[in-house]
Amino acid sequence: MQPDTQLKSQLKRLKLSGVIDTLDMRLLESQQNQLDYLAFLSLLLQDEIEARQMRKLGRLLQQAHFGQEQTLESFDFTAATSLNATLIRELATMRFLTHGEGVILIPPCGKPAKLTSRKRSAMLLVATATLYAFTNSTTYFPSSPKPISPASLTLV
Amino acid sequence: MNQLIKCDLLILDDFAFRKIDQPSSEYLYTIVDNRYGSKSIILTSNRAMNDWMGIFPDPVMAGAILDRLTHQAHQIQLKGESMRKKLAQKNLT
Numbered sequence: 001m002q003p004d005t006q007l008k009s010q011l012k013r014l015k016l017s018g019v020i021d022t023l024d025m026r027l028l029e030s031q032q033n034q035l036d037y038l039a040f041l042s043l044l045l046q047d048e049i050e051a052r053q054m055r056k057l058g059r060l061l062q063q064a065h066f067g068q069e070q071t072l073e074s075f076d077f078t079a080a081t082s083l084n085a086t087l088i089r090e091l092a093t094m095r096f097l098t099h100g101e102g103v104i105l106i107p108p109c110g111k112p113a114k115l116t117s118r119k120r121s122a123m124l125l126v127a128t129a130t131l132y133a134f135t136n137s138t139t140y141f142p143s144s145p146k147p148i149s150p151a152s153l154t155l156v
Numbered sequence: 157m158n159q160l161i162k163c164d165l166l167i168l169d170d171f172a173f174r175k176i177d178q179p180s181s182e183y184l185y186t187i188v189d190n191r192y193g194s195k196s197i198i199l200t201s202n203r204a205m206n207d208w209m210g211i212f213p214d215p216v217m218a219g220a221i222l223d224r225l226t227h228q229a230h231q232i233q234l235k236g237e238s239m240r241k242k243l244a245q246k247n248l249t
Binding site (some may be wrong): 019084088089091095096099100101103104105106 | 164165191192193194195196197198199200201203204205225226227228229230231232233
C-alpha cells in the first residue's frame with residue numbers, strides 16, 4: 001500500500017475527513033514554506049475543526065427551517081433605514097445572551113402589520129445565534145468571564 | 157416546559173397575535189419568570205406593545221409577564237412593506 005493511501009485510509013478510519021480534504025494542499029504548502037512538523041499538524045487539525053463547524057452549522061440551519069437564508073453581511077441596512085444598524089450589529093455579537101437580556105421586534109406605533117424588515121432582522125439574529133451555538137467559541141465573548149454552554153435554539 | 161426554561165435563547169415569533177387563555181398565560185408566566193434575568197428571549201410581534209395587555213385574560217398576570225419580558229430588553233421598531241405583499245407584487249410584474 002502506498003504511504004499516501006495508507007494515511008488516507010487511517011484518516012478515514014478516524015473520521016478526519018476535513019484533514020483528508022486539505023491534506024494535499026497543506027502538504028504542498030508546508031514544503032514550499034518549509035513549515036515545521038508542529039505547524040503542519042496544527043494547520044491540518046485546524047482544517048478538521050473548521051470542517052466540523054461548517055457541517056454542524058449546515059445541520060443546525062437545516063433544522064431551524066428559516067426558509068430563506070439571511071446573513072448580517074448580506075443585509076441591506078440602507079434599504080431598512082428604520083433599523084439601527086449599530087444595535088443590530090451589537091445584538092449579533094450575542095453578548096446580550098450572557099446577561100439574559102431580551103430583544104423585542106415590534107411594528108411602528110399605530111401602524112398595521114408590517115413584515116419584511118422585522119422578519120428579516122429576526123432571521124438574521126437567529127442565524128447568528130445558530131452560528132454562535134455551533135461554534136460555542138470564546139471569540140464571540142472575548143471579555144466574558146464565563147462562556148455559556150452550547151446554546152439550544154427553540155422556535156415556537 | 158423545562159426545555160423552554162433552560163435553553164439559552166427562546167424566540168417567540170408573532171407574539172400577541174391571538175388572545176390566550178388563563179392556563180396558557182400561567183404557562184407563559186412560569187417560563188418568562190424562570191428565564192428573567194438570566195436567559196434571553198427574542199420576541200417578534202405585529203402588534204404595538206400597548207396592545208399586548210389585551211391578549212391576556214388577567215391584567216395582573218399580564219402585567220407580571222410583560223414587565224419581565226420588556227425590562228432590560230432591546231427594542232427594535234421596524235418599518236417596511238409586508239413580505240408577502242412585496243412577494244405578491246414581485247410575482248405580478
